[in-house]
Amino acid sequence: xxxxxxxxxxxxxxxxxxxxxxxxxxxxxxxxxxxxxxxxxxxxxxxxxxxxxxxxxxxxxxxxxxxxxxxxxxxxxxxxxxxxxxxxxxxxxxxxxxxxxxxxxxxxxxxxxxxxxxxxxxxxxxxxxxxxxxxxxxxxxxxxxxxxxxxxxxxxxxxxxxxxxxxxxxxxxxxxxxxxxxxxxxxxxxxxxxxxxxxxxxxxxxxxxxxxxxxxxxxxxxxxxxxxxxxxxxxxxxxxxxxxxxxxxxxxxxxxxxxxxxxxxxxxxxxxxxxxxxxxxxxxxxxxxxxxxxxxxxxxxxxxxxxxxxxxxxxxxxxxxxxxxxxxxxxxxxxxxxxxxxxxxxxxxxxxxxxxxxxxxxxxxxxxxxxxxxxxxxxxxxxxxxxxxxxxxxxxxxxxxxxxxxxxxxxxxxxxxxxxxxxxxxxxxxxxxxxxxxxxxxxxxxxxxxxxxxxxxxxxxxxxxxxxxxxxxxxxxxxxxxxxxxxxxxxxxxxxxxxxxxxxxxxxxxxxxxxxxxxxxxxxxxxxxxxxxxxxxxxxxxxxxxxxxxxxxxxxxxxxxxxxxxxxxxxxxxxxxxxxxxxxx
Numbered sequence: 001x002x003x004x005x006x007x008x009x010x011x012x013x014x015x016x017x018x019x020x021x022x023x024x025x026x027x028x029x030x031x032x033x034x035x036x037x038x039x040x041x042x043x044x045x046x047x048x049x050x051x052x053x054x055x056x057x058x059x060x061x062x063x064x065x066x067x068x069x070x071x072x073x074x075x076x077x078x079x080x081x082x083x084x085x086x087x088x089x090x091x092x093x094x095x096x097x098x099x100x101x102x103x104x105x106x107x108x109x110x111x112x113x114x115x116x117x118x119x120x121x122x123x124x125x126x127x128x129x130x131x132x133x134x135x136x137x138x139x140x141x142x143x144x145x146x147x148x149x150x151x152x153x154x155x156x157x158x159x160x161x162x163x164x165x166x167x168x169x170x171x172x173x174x175x176x177x178x179x180x181x182x183x184x185x186x187x188x189x190x191x192x193x194x195x196x197x198x199x200x201x202x203x204x205x206x207x208x209x210x211x212x213x214x215x216x217x218x219x220x221x222x223x224x225x226x227x228x229x230x231x232x233x234x235x236x237x238x239x240x241x242x243x244x245x246x247x248x249x250x251x252x253x254x255x256x257x258x259x260x261x262x263x264x265x266x267x268x269x270x271x272x273x274x275x276x277x278x279x280x281x282x283x284x285x286x287x288x289x290x291x292x293x294x295x296x297x298x299x300x301x302x303x304x305x306x307x308x309x310x311x312x313x314x315x316x317x318x319x320x321x322x323x324x325x326x327x328x329x330x331x332x333x334x335x336x337x338x339x340x341x342x343x344x345x346x347x348x349x350x351x352x353x354x355x356x357x358x359x360x361x362x363x364x365x366x367x368x369x370x371x372x373x374x375x376x377x378x379x380x381x382x383x384x385x386x387x388x389x390x391x392x393x394x395x396x397x398x399x400x401x402x403x404x405x406x407x408x409x410x411x412x413x414x415x416x417x418x419x420x421x422x423x424x425x426x427x428x429x430x431x432x433x434x435x436x437x438x439x440x441x442x443x444x445x446x447x448x449x450x451x452x453x454x455x456x457x458x459x460x461x462x463x464x465x466x467x468x469x470x471x472x473x474x475x476x477x478x479x480x481x482x483x484x485x486x487x488x489x490x491x492x493x494x495x496x497x498x499x500x501x502x503x504x505x506x507x508x509x510x511x512x513x514x515x516x517x518x519x520x521x522x523x524x525x526x527x528x529x530x531x532x533x534x535x536x537x538x539x540x541x542x543x544x545x546x547x548x549x550x551x552x553x554x555x556x557x558x559x560x561x562x563x564x565x566x567x568x569x570x571x572x573x574x575x576x577x578x579x580x581x582x583x584x585x
Contacts, residue, residue: 010111011122014095015088018070018125030068031202032195033061036188037069043184044123044159045081051153053129053162055169056188059238062163065188066125082123087161088116089125092132109145117157129162130172133179146179153182196224196237200244211248214291220244222299230307232430232468247302251292307430321385322348328384333377339366339522343381346520347473360469363454363517365439366477367506368524374477375437381473382433390425391435394442403445408462423461431471439476440509447514450476454517480509 011017021027030037036054043052054062070087072078078085090112099105109132116122126132133146152158162183164172173180191199200220208214227240234242326344333340343364350361366374375391382389397406408420426434436442436450453459457469506521515521 010108010115011088014108014112015090015124018067018087018089019074019085022067022071022074027067027071028064028206029202030064030071031199032191033065033068033188036065036186037072039186040065040069040161041079041082043186044085044161045079046156046184048156049154049182049184050156051158051160051162051183052186053164053169053173053183054186054188055164055166057190057235058165059235060188060190061237062188063127066127066161066163084121085123086119086121087123087125088112089127090132092126092128106145106148109148113148113152113158116159117152123159123161125161125163127163128168130164130168133172133176146176150179150182153179190235191237193224193228193236196228196240197221199237200224200240203241204244207245207248208291211252212289212291213248213251213294215244215248215294216296218296219247219294219299222296223247226299226303230303230430230471232470233427243299243302243306246306247294247298250302251294251298325384329377329380332380333373336373336377336524339368339373339377339524342520342522343377347381347385357470358457360454360457360472360474363474363519364476365506365510365515365518365521366475366524367480367521370479372524374524375435378433378435378475378477381475385433385473387473388429388432389435390429390432391437392422393437394439394446395437397442397446400443400445402443403449404462406446407449407459420461423459423465423467426459426467426469426472427465430468433473433475436474436476438478440478440480447511451513451517478506478509480506 018027040052040054044050054065056062066087066089069078073082073085073087076083095108095112096105099108112124116124132149149158149160153160169185173183197220200223204215204220223243224236224240227234227243228236231239231243325347326341329340329344330337343362346362346364366377368374379389392406396402404420406420406422408423426432449459453469453474457472459467459469461467503521503523507515
């Protein structure tokens with residue numbers, strides 16, 4: 001159509017015949033969804049208001065239901081009432097392309113509607129129907145595309161299937177009651193893991209042929225389970241299909257297996273073989289290479305890349321790391337054997353699958369004097385588990401309004417659409433060690449927010465987006481009880497009373513509902529002289545490495561180390577003064 005004129009055949013120009021597409025074998029089988037397809041057919045067979053609108057989250061299979069219906073119509077597996085139906089998917093890009101003047105868009109759309117009305121077997125499918133509602137309207141104008149549709153929709157002359165998300169349905173349809181009443185809402189819910197596995201089993205043959213791979217049954221099961229667990233911002237079955245597809249692609253070009261590099265995979269073959277590798281033409285049986293087997297390990301590697309987590313964290317076989325966790329922490333954290341043992345056992349228990357699925361991996365309160373290694377233990381834990389380290393200083397959140405910095409400003413305030421610092425950080429790094437330093441300094445309203453995180457592992461920001469905390473290790477540090485721990489009695493008396501006093505101080509500082517949601521309160525002891533010498537050796541070793549990068553060699557005697565340990569030791573301030581002593585001398 002030149003100059004924006006209407007084409008002679010509007011359906012051929014501005015729509016795609018899904019039945020013809022199904023006949024050409026370009027539509028994949030629809031697995032399951034029988035109840036939803038039957039409901040769509042029932043609505044289409046009504047005398048009036050015969051317009052279903054499929055509503056569901058992105059990726060649950062709304063478009064697939066309509067394509068599956070077209071496939072069943074083509075195969076004759078539908079009731080006689082719609083056995084001759086042709087479903088035309090509106091191509092919004094083609095309708096809009098080349099429209100220069102006011103009214104050309106409406107003219108084209110009207111031509112499509114008239115063509116559909118003229119054919120009693122034609123059904124119009126508008127994917128993302130919210131893009132049509134409001135399309136063509138100028139600011140303040142009422143002539144948008146939905147007003148063109150309304151008369152035909154109401155009379156039953158036009159049969160139209162729409163699809164949209166819950167959010168867009170609320171925005172576009174619920175505000176326009178006249179439009180909403182002409183459509184029958186059909187909810188497409190996210191399939192269960194069992195249903196998703198059946199979908200993957202049904203689709204696997206197509207992907208195996210395309211990538212020349214062979215998925216093991218365990219690999220398909222792992223794709224479903226790991227996609228559900230780690231890709232929480234996506235929906236089944238879309239996320240699991242993506243995992244299966246990308247694993248096939250990775251195996252096809254030789255990057256799924258760690259021992260085969262991309263260069264090795266491509267460099268060992270000639271140009272003709274490389275061209276064949278990326279060609280869509282299926283080779284003949286005689287010269288076809290054997291299919292590449294894909295197991296659980298390859299699925300784990302791809303999930304790790306997609307969810308930005310280390311492969312060993314995805315695998316159920318990270319026993320080596322967990323077995324050495326306590327030993328590894330003891331090597332770098334001095335004078336806190338009880339704290340290290342407590343945290344190592346709690347993490348091991350959680351990673352062994354004994355923790356509840358709807359809570360964070362662990363919620364811990366580290367209490368004790370300043371400078372004894374509370375934050376350092378959290379850092380070393382993140383290092384050993386190969387997780388990102390997120391730290392928030394709670395002294396910055398002492399005011400009531402500071403809660404909005406963590407979860408976002410409320411509607412109507414500046415920065416409403418920017419999200420919160422905490423929710424954004426966890427959304428970007430869903431697998432991390434999260435440290436809230438000096439938690440007792442935070443405003444009481446922040447404790448109320450944390451109760452939700454510790455109890456349900458979710459936090460909803462002010463835009464309504466849910467942030468998943470199930471793969472977060474939450475550590476809060478506090479100096480509560482520090483005075484009681486430092487008030488040691490003279491002589492060889494038992495330290496029990498001090499520990500009891502410290503617990504009472506924690507009880508005074510934190511509410512019962514907060515303490516009740518903690519997995520463990522870990523008490524840190526003050527450091528003694530022998531531990532301080534180890535800390536001095538560690539700091540000097542770090543300084544030695546730092547200077548070595550600048551070609552400066554550092555040597556020191558034991559007497560110098562002891563002198564630094566003595567000068568840098570302060571029962572009240574812990575090991576922090578030692579860094580200052582080293583800097584000064």
